[in-house]
Amino acid sequence: MATKTEIRRQELREKLIVIAERTIAQNGLSALRARDLAAEAGCAVGAIYNVFGDLTDLTLAVNARTFHRLGADVAEALADAPGDPVEQLVVMAQAYHHFAASNHLSWRALFDVERPAGEAAPDWYLAEMGQLFTYISDPLAVIFPDRAADEIALLTRALFSSVHGIVLLGLDEASAGVSTDNIDHMIALVLRQFTASPK
Amino acid sequence: MATKTEIRRQELREKLIVIAERTIAQNGLSALRARDLAAEAGCAVGAIYNVFGDLTDLTLAVNARTFHRLGADVAEALADAPGDPVEQLVVMAQAYHHFAASNHLSWRALFDVERPAGEAAPDWYLAEMGQLFTYISDPLAVIFPDRAADEIALLTRALFSSVHGIVLLGLDEASAGVSTDNIDHMIALVLRQFTASPK
DNA sequence: CCCTATAATTGAACTGCGTTCATTGAAGTG
């Protein structure tokens, strides 16, 4: 069997992911170039294509790791959070914000990667997203005990999207003028106000 | 005085914007190619660069029009809306959603255009954005009469960002499974809940 | 009206990119 080859490929694969991860984190997705990658990894450009279908596949591998780190950060924040479900939501949302701020270019790459139109998202993406959604829907179910599961699901998506929008536009320097503190304020404002008067 | 030349340039400029607008609307920003543009406009590729600095400049010209149409749609919805400020917010947000859904690729181009890092957004962008923000802050000031102007400004930005996030992720087919109706529901849910218990 | 200086237009050529594939070289087998 091809053990020798398999091992070499696995090592190259890992090395490429690490290099790409660093490149994206430091200079953004647009700085990812096949020739630079090959030069730094000490391999031929063609070797990249023995291990990944194309550069988008490599980017997706990096994104899987980024998304996993993001999920871990949110989970850790939740673990350290008080028992109050509203506070749990605020703490998690701010953890999301802080991850995005501290890993801006890597976080952007999650959404900027070229996705073939009409193709489903990869499994790991859906799984990781589902985990995040669970973190949100659990406190929500406590806050709104009378709502049906499908309503909770809609609330969950709405709140996640809202926080994502606040972070996205807040970190976008083009529209400028939003400080980190203000972003945290906006998040807390929306979540507290949203969960204020359960009916 | 270069009248003949000026007129010709102005006509070419207009023609290129119209072609680019249609190309982006039909096939997305990534389908915008200098050679295709020149072929369709009946000019040399170099002529594009006599009239626009580069393709990004042309895209920005298209985006200015898209943003203006968006603003007009929201304004029209507001004009037809009832007097209740909460309903005004809902109607405007849903108008934003419907514009994004009906002009998906043009709307995406507003955010997907390559922006040189650390450079301020163009004036027309800030002006149009300011107008949208005014549409939101006016009803908010009625709903929360006791809040200071800077608090209203933060609320305005928070609500705009939230609605934007809901529309952005809702229209993104990769994360799939959100119908137009559900997006409208989420928008109404967030806005109504947010404005439910002024304290 | 023509001639010339100046300016605008042109499109072939340049650059930089992702990707491919004929060639070269290594690995495994009898």
Place this chain on the structure above:
DNA sequence: CACTTCAATGAACGCAGTTCAATTATAGGG
């Protein structure tokens, strides 16, 4: 060791945006 098979290589390809030397048009003065 010979031979077959499969992997690695990097020069070459295709396709973009952009440039600039050569060409063509414009405008003003004789």
